[in-house]
Structure formats: C-alpha cells, structure tokens
Amino acid sequence: MTKDSGVNAGLRLQALEAGYGESMILRQVTLQVKPGQVVCLMGRNGVGKTTTMKTIIGLIKPRSGSISYAGQDITRFSPDLRAKAGIGYVPQGRDIFPQLTIEENLLLGLEAAPSKLRKAGIPDSVFENFPILREMLHRKGGDLSGGQQQQLAIARALAAEPRLLLLDEPMEGIQPSIVQDIERAIEAIKKIGNTSVLLVEQSLTFATSIADYYYVLDKGVIVAEGDPSQLSEEMVRKHLVV
C-alpha cells in the first residue's frame, strides 16, 4: 500500500475548474469526501453546487483540475464508468420514470451496478430504508406523491449499492414528514458506514445534525470548510442566508 492510499480512498476534487461554454462557474474547487463520511456542500442559489455534482458524475467536463475516487484518477471517465466504479447520483428534482412501476424504476437503478450485484436483485436494504416502496412495488412511479418520488429516486441510486452517493437537494419542496424519512435514510446509510455521502443541502439544522464536514461555495469558490458544529454566525450571514 502506498503512503497516500488511505487519504485518497474516498473522493477528491483537486483545483477543479468547470463551466458552461464561455462562462467559468467553478474556480479551483478542492474538496474531499472520506470513506464513510457525510459531507455537506452549502451555498446560496446559483453558486455552482449542482455544477459541482454534475462534474463529479461526469456530465460536465472540467477545464482543469482533477477528480480522484477510490485511488483512481477518474477525471476522464465516462458517467457510466463512474457509476460502475461505485458513484451514485440523485439529481435535483424528482427524476424518476412516472410510467414505470416502482419495481421497474429500481431495476433500472440496478443496471448501474457491476454484474455480480445485478444478479442478486434489488437489495433488501433499499426496502428497509424506504418500506413504503415495498408496499407500492407494482404501482406506477407517477402515482407516488412528490416526497415518495424523491424516496424512489434515492432508493433507485441505492439499488446499485454505491460506495459514494451524491444527493442534490433531496429535501427541496418536500413535506416535513417525508423530510424526516429521508433524514432517517441518510442516517441509516451513515450508520452502516459502507457508503459515503456528498449532500447539497440548504438546511443548516440538518447539516449540523448529520454532516461530518461542510464546505461553503460562493460564486464557484470554496470560501469555508470545517466541522459543521463550528459554523459561525458570521459565515452563515455572509454566505448562506439569502
């Protein structure tokens, strides 16, 4: 084992620069998610949080900088290869297939997994986290409430048993009772410890209750990072409160 292998076993973005066409959005973004950690990426609307997620999963090609995951440089990997390497992604909004059943949605999620896992079928842990999905297995995704669709979107990513889960604002626009279900699911994932989570989240309460580490992004630059319990009021006023 090399000296660095422990440090680099999780996800590491190093001086990442990315954007759309001529406009540069992310500037020298360096961040790390260590194995088993829940890391929260915070910041106001439009500062580049979703752009960061899309660059990690490979939907946006960085102009410079690098992304390493599980000890490999994945900067040039296709999104498909990143998924196969164990990175799951739940985009902002409830991006499920409304015409397919819950089971079919979950089976599609499983397609991202390596073949050994695919053969084993949808893991029980998915239903342990979201029991409602077992009850509604043969209903169409479109029949679910907004919050249940978000649960399905997370469950679909979990079906492939990712080692790193990227969650982009999973609580946005969701009723409080389901927010609790989703919080519980993230807590359960953290407790099991096999999957680390990078979470885009605006709720400070949630970030401070569950995250091991936070980063604050402002205009594409990481302006603060640390232990969430140490987030100062000044930091919150300056970079987080609208």
Ligand SMILES: Nc1ncnc2c1ncn2[C@@H]1O[C@H](COP(=O)(O)OP(=O)(O)OP(=O)(O)O)[C@@H](O)[C@H]1O
């Ligand atoms: N497809 C695109 N083409 C051009 N510009 C884009 C595109 N998507 C996002 N942007 C711009 O990039 C910047 C960062 O957007 P991004 O969605 O990453 O922000 P965010 O922090 O996730 O905000 P929000 O919480 O509103 O989703 C914004 O100025 C946005 O207008």
